[in-house]
Amino acid sequence: MTTQEERQEILQYIDEAKQAGLSERSICDLSGINRKTLQNWKRLGLEDRRKGSARFVPQRLSQEEKERIYSVATSPRFADMSPELIVAKLAEERVYLASSASFYRILRQHRALEHRRESRKPRKGGKPDRIKVTKSNQVWAWDITWLKSDVTGLFYYAYTIIDLYDRSIVGWAIENSESDEHARRLFQRVHRNLGVCPQIVHADNGHPMRGVTLAVFLDSLMITRSYSRPRCSNDNAFIESWHKTLKYTVGYPSYFTSLEHARCWFADFIAWYNDEHLHSALGYVTPNQKRSGEADSLYAIRNSTILAAKEKNPLRWRTNRVRTYGSRPVETVYRPLSKSA
Numbered sequence: 001m002t003t004q005e006e007r008q009e010i011l012q013y014i015d016e017a018k019q020a021g022l023s024e025r026s027i028c029d030l031s032g033i034n035r036k037t038l039q040n041w042k043r044l045g046l047e048d049r050r051k052g053s054a055r056f057v058p059q060r061l062s063q064e065e066k067e068r069i070y071s072v073a074t075s076p077r078f079a080d081m082s083p084e085l086i087v088a089k090l091a092e093e094r095v096y097l098a099s100s101a102s103f104y105r106i107l108r109q110h111r112a113l114e115h116r117r118e119s120r121k122p123r124k125g126g127k128p129d130r131i132k133v134t135k136s137n138q139v140w141a142w143d144i145t146w147l148k149s150d151v152t153g154l155f156y157y158a159y160t161i162i163d164l165y166d167r168s169i170v171g172w173a174i175e176n177s178e179s180d181e182h183a184r185r186l187f188q189r190v191h192r193n194l195g196v197c198p199q200i201v202h203a204d205n206g207h208p209m210r211g212v213t214l215a216v217f218l219d220s221l222m223i224t225r226s227y228s229r230p231r232c233s234n235d236n237a238f239i240e241s242w243h244k245t246l247k248y249t250v251g252y253p254s255y256f257t258s259l260e261h262a263r264c265w266f267a268d269f270i271a272w273y274n275d276e277h278l279h280s281a282l283g284y285v286t287p288n289q290k291r292s293g294e295a296d297s298l299y300a301i302r303n304s305t306i307l308a309a310k311e312k313n314p315l316r317w318r319t320n321r322v323r324t325y326g327s328r329p330v331e332t333v334y335r336p337l338s339k340s341a
Contacts, residue, residue, distance in 0.1 A: 010031070059315040066106050072086065073103055083101075085278060086103060087100045087103065091302035091306060092301055096308075136163055136165045136166050136168075137196045137199075138199050139164045139202060140200070141201075141238050142159065142183075142209075145157075146158075148254065150256070156174050156175070157175050157176070158174050159175065159183060160172045166290040168291050169270050169287070171187070171190035172270060173189075174259065174262050174263050176259065178206070180210075180211020181211075184214045197221050200226050202226040202236060203225075203227060204236050253265060281328055282327040283299060285327070303324040306323070306324065
């Protein structure tokens, strides 16, 4: 495959040969160039339009830019962050290198993309019926997960309540047993401390979730009770996702030596999750930043950084579509199978 400069030299050689008295056909036979090719060069120009030919793409990243992106993505600061999180953090510092898709592409070229968790890779499933969630304290979900103790077969039980809109943990407790009485006390304490009542409380079909003591308390506050469909654990997906975040985090203990140990570790983790964990579904802000409204100012800073980068180099955005920051609309939660009257 010849370059444009080489084709220019060939045409110059053929013109000189014509001036020496040779015909175009004989020149093509001697040089091994198809006569049709020569005619196309003269008629259409010397640019190579064949599929796969090298061509200039103005919005393409330079080699220096690619090396800088790879260096940043693999630096100690960002080595354990996803490309979306890297772009978000750099945008807060008013630095824009490339889109998250470009980060992924460059890392993929260097074979630097691997599934780094101990869990299985995520798989897509079907979508059940849904209802809209548009504000904090509209829908809470809760569940109980087991925490291993230092005695085989004995567990502690972590009760957790999550707000589906801002993903914040609004209440938790760790007890020695599963009981609707423990759950009632937890909800009573959260209601007293926050001074709010959700419209819906969603849970699965376990005995503590459907216990009479808890049901009477929630009904007394005019809270709608929502339950998962039988054998459909995904109907309570938000709290199950929280449990995965909890148990697959770095530093999660293999077991807890006492109830106090479990409560102290859990309290520290909840503080980290609510105040430091940058949640992907919230546009990489913390749950408390989303709950307090501080997230809007962070979104504005990031978006202004990206829009300024677009004005500086508009060719990077071929479709003119700019990906701006903002939490993904939390419009859905699984529709309850049954509700209280």
